[in-house]
Amino acid sequence: MSESPVVLWSRPESERAGTPLLVMFHGYGADEADLFGLAAQLPAEFTVASIRAPLQAGPGRAWFPLRNDLSYTPDSVTEAAAEVEAWLDTVRGGHTSVTLFGFSQGMCMATTLLRHRPADYAAVVGLSGFVVEADGDPWFDDAATAAAKPEIFWGRDQADPVVPAAAVEYTNTWLRAHTKLTKVLYTGILHGINAQEMAHVGEFLTLKVLKP
Template sequence: MSETPTVLWSRPETGRPGTPLLVIFHGYGADEEDLFSLAGQLPPEFTVASVRAPLQAGPGYAWFPLRNDLSYSVTAVTEAATAVERWLDSVREGHTSVTLLGFSQGMCMATSLLRHRPADYAAVVGLSGFVVDAEGDPFFDDDAVAALKPEIFWGRDQADPVIPQTAVEATNTWMHGHASLTKVLYTGIWHGINAQEIGHVGEFLQYKVLNAAQAAK
């Protein structure tokens, strides 16, 4: 990924300072426009930044090769996360907090960033995705995550045909050991998102990020 990824912003640069930042990571084969419409359905206080992944994948982009691809490695995940982190470090100072939202493979990115520097983020929203197997890579500071117990929303359909059951089970175990978890199951969304789920995400962001920030003042 180049130092400055392609990013869609919900506000012009002059309107961003002093706002909480919500960074969106799309799924495999999609792009930064795929989830950008969600911005209008979430609390308006947030500045939303939807980031394009670095690798070409079909009609869109990918954060790293799929697990069944011979070119997959944990290093590919950490390199992608490190590049995003460098960009985030260049913009985060203007914002009151940073929250991450990822769909499918984008959830791997959001949770990997959290697992590297958990104190940097107000909360994480993961939709129809999973957390990667760290395979002992020191990039993932899961002890620090467990100590902080960050707020995570995890929404999915038990009938999701895309995410392997082994990945779901491993994610469930990780979440219960490391996060303050809000877990919601949906019927009929398969590997997707519906209005009910976005409503719940909006409530989570309101209570766990915006209200929590007000209470901390």
């Protein structure tokens, strides 16, 4: 990723100041346009920024190699997060808060950023995704995260065919120990998102970010 990643914005720069910022992280093999259509279903107060991941993955992009790829390491996750954090530090000052929204591998990115500087974020929305295992990497300040108890919405389908059961179990345990968790299960979305889930996300964001 270059210092300035490719970003789709829901408003022109002249209209962003003083708004809450919501940053979207797409899933593996997708791109910044994949989730951007959901911006219209979120509370209108937010400025939405959808970021393109740095790595090529088939026709789309990836934040880091898949866990079963030999090039995967925790460093590959934190390096991608550090570049996003550096970019975020250039724009966050113009916004009243920053919320992170990640789908699938994008949820890993959102929660990895949260675990480095939990005080920086108003809330996290994670859909059909998981939390990476820190494996002792000092980037992950899980003690500070547990102390802050950030607000997290985690939505998924128990029949999701993509995310491994072990990753789901680890994520469930980690989220319950470190966050204020709003967990909702959906039937029939598999590895996807539906209108009911987006309505719940909108309610969560209104309650936890706009009217805390």
